[in-house]
Amino acid sequence: MNRQTAENPLKKLDDWDDFVASRYKENKDREEFRKYDPDVNPGVAEFYRLNHALQTVDFVQAMEREYLPLRKEQKTIWEAAEFLNTLVDDSDPDTDLTQIDHLLQTSEAIRNDGHPRWFVLTGFIHDLGKVLCLYGEPQWAVVGDTFPVGCAYSDEIVYSEYFRANPDLQNPLYQEFYGIYEPHCGLENVHMSWGHDEYIYQVTRNYLPEPAHYMLRYHSFYSAHKHGAYRHLMSPHDEEMFQWVQKFNPYDLYSKGAAKPNLPEILPYYQDLIAEYFPAKTQW
Ligand SMILES: [Fe+2]
Numbered sequence: 681m682n683r684q685t686a687e688n689p690l691k692k693l694d695d696w697d698d699f700v701a702s703r704y705k706e707n708k709d710r711e712e713f714r715k716y717d718p719d720v721n722p723g724v725a726e727f728y729r730l731n732h733a734l735q736t737v738d739f740v741q742a743m744e745r746e747y748l749p750l751r752k753e754q755k756t757i758w759e760a761a762e763f764l765n766t767l768v769d770d771s772d773p774d775t776d777l778t779q780i781d782h783l784l785q786t787s788e789a790i791r792n793d794g795h796p797r798w799f800v801l802t803g804f805i806h807d808l809g810k811v812l813c814l815y816g817e818p819q820w821a822v823v824g825d826t827f828p829v830g831c832a833y834s835d836e837i838v839y840s841e842y843f844r845a846n847p848d849l850q851n852p853l854y855q856e857f858y859g860i861y862e863p864h865c866g867l868e869n870v871h872m873s874w875g876h877d878e879y880i881y882q883v884t885r886n887y888l889p890e891p892a893h894y895m896l897r898y899h900s901f902y903s904a905h906k907h908g909a910y911r912h913l914m915s916p917h918d919e920e921m922f923q924w925v926q927k928f929n930p931y932d933l934y935s936k937g938a939a940k941p942n943l944p945e946i947l948p949y950y951q952d953l954i955a956e957y958f959p960a961k962t963q964w
């Protein structure tokens with residue numbers, strides 16, 4: 681259960697995804713601009729307050745040590761999807777879409793546009809890292825816009841004023857433009873705030889082509905892929921690969937309005953697709 685609590689202020693995990701989708705919707709109306717107002721959307725604002733205050737260098741490194749050895753369990757991709765589906769939030773009467781539905785809406789939109797099979801599969805798995813919630817992690821350590829830690833925060837990060845409560849602000853090195861990094865060192869050398877992107881990238885990296893790595897690992901890095909921030913840490917290769925992150929993003933943001941996927945009809949396609957790229961079980 682993912683009940684709304686002081687530590688988990690979102691009514692449901694998808695409230696963050698919905699907030700981001702409305703933030704980047706074209707021709708926003710006044711009502712949608714008001715979603716930034718903490719009085720209008722207190723759960724989302726409180727979620728960002730916690731995320732920005734608590735995602736420190738020390739926290740990120742502790743999570744990397746905890747999860748990146750991938751020693752939790754062995755699961756197939758489909759088992760992981762079904763596991764994620766057990767995440768039941770305080771329910772939303774407007775929708776009966778499950779986590780698997782969101783994954784399939786994303787991947788079906790990619791498939792309908794005629795993209796390669798690995799791209800469709802990337803759409804299907806992109807949010808499986810949210811199983812971190814089921815491992816007991818709070819919402820602010822699973823979802824939210826990701827950003828580099830250990831260097832100055834970009835003003836392009838949403839609710840950047842909440843970084844004032846982050847203890848890393850007291851470390852002068854962490855507040856320098858490059859911080860603990862070298863100019864253009866490449867994002868693979870940068871510690872990102874901890875969340876579902878890094879986790880699913882690490883679980884699947886051996887099985888998918890490099891553009892998929894970027895789509896998975898940086899899909900929540902909105903300040904970079906939507907606003908052009910942090911170019912000073914990116915290598916020329918990162919710059920080139922970010923076209924794939926940008927190509928992926930609209931499918932993640934805008935596929936939610938689609939009809940509920942007909943699972944029995946498309947399941948055989950997805951079983952074949954998963955079997956084509958992944959071994960029976962992968963390490964989580
Ligand atoms: Fe995501």
Ligand SMILES: [Fe+2]
Pocket residue numbers: 697806807932
């Ligand atoms: Fe998503």
